[in-house]
Amino acid sequence: MPDREPKIVGFCCEKHGIDSVDLAARSGRQYDSSIRLVRVPCTGRVDGTHLLKALEEGADAVFVLGCLEKNCYYDTGSIEGRKRVAYVKSMLSEVGIEPERVEMFNASSSMSWKFSEIASNMVKVAARLGPIGSRGGGR
Amino acid sequence: MIIAERKPLGEIAMMVAPHEKVTVIGCRSCVAICLAGGEKEVDTLVSAMKLKSMNEGRTQYFDGFVLERQCEKEWVKEVEDKILAADVVLSMSCSLGAQTIGDLYPEKIVVPGLNTAMFGVPEEQGVWSEKCLGCGDCIIHTTGGICPIARCAKSMLNGPCGGSSNGHCEVNLEIECAWYAIYERLKLQDRLDLMDTVRPPKEWSTSHSGGRRVIVREDAKLTPHQIRGKEASL
Ligand code: SF4
């Protein structure tokens, strides 16, 4: 097992995404300190390079959190986010890296429980997989 | 424009595997429009390749950037230093860019990151289709502006064949029958008489079948005197 804390980066849209995180905090729900959030105007702004760069710079797992697809503040932003996450997952598989290191999630601002769920899910993934390269050549 | 598609990352990784310093060069023209080799594609490819090396615990250096047009010597020469410093150049342009670099720096190994697929057009976001085969003797004025050479699976000059079915091609029912489209277009233009005009066999020597083609414009070429003058001013 790796001898360091997992590192997880989450790109959150500043509409429902961040609001759901705020509500979780106001409801007294805690999340793991290994998670660093990056605020983006919309998940449609998140590009493949952002996700891959985060991994390259040492994140063990990366996620994108946007509005629910039918309730997206910018209408189709979270659909774009989902497509990009899927593309990055396919690139990771092609180079022999576990695609589950990158995930897309959706929440509405009223879903106070959702962020804790996402956080513990990603912490588990990061802990199981460890840093990239730590298992001697991936799968 | 030229339409290309990124090669599978495993194939790219195999081509660059023997080398340590890899310079990835994209192009801002056609291949950026077809989302194969522009700035973003170069960035994501470089990241994915770095992650692969990290994962395998090997040291390989990747550096990536894009040129305005990789098929023009002037743009390529501007990054000569970076090309010469690389162990291998991974070209993310169409093969014309890759070959321009290779012809300018013959001692360098240049490998293709893209499969150059066709002359085509963007039909809608994320969809590109072939429209011309570069036959060197265009005849689309006789076919309602639709190219039967590129768009008919059999490149028939007088169609449709017996396999045309409900507007689709028998070779692939997902694809429209070019001759059905030509008929519909000519009907719309009230020029159906062209369907009855028999097109004689085409002169194929102007196409690639006649060997590699080179086009020369004497009026545009520089004279030896002009070349000497240009060199002196550099
Ligand atoms: S007829 Fe020849 S030049 Fe004209 S579009 Fe077709 S292939 Fe291209």
Ligand code: SF4
């Ligand atoms: S069905 Fe149409 S497009 Fe297909 S080969 Fe026949 S004429 Fe050409």
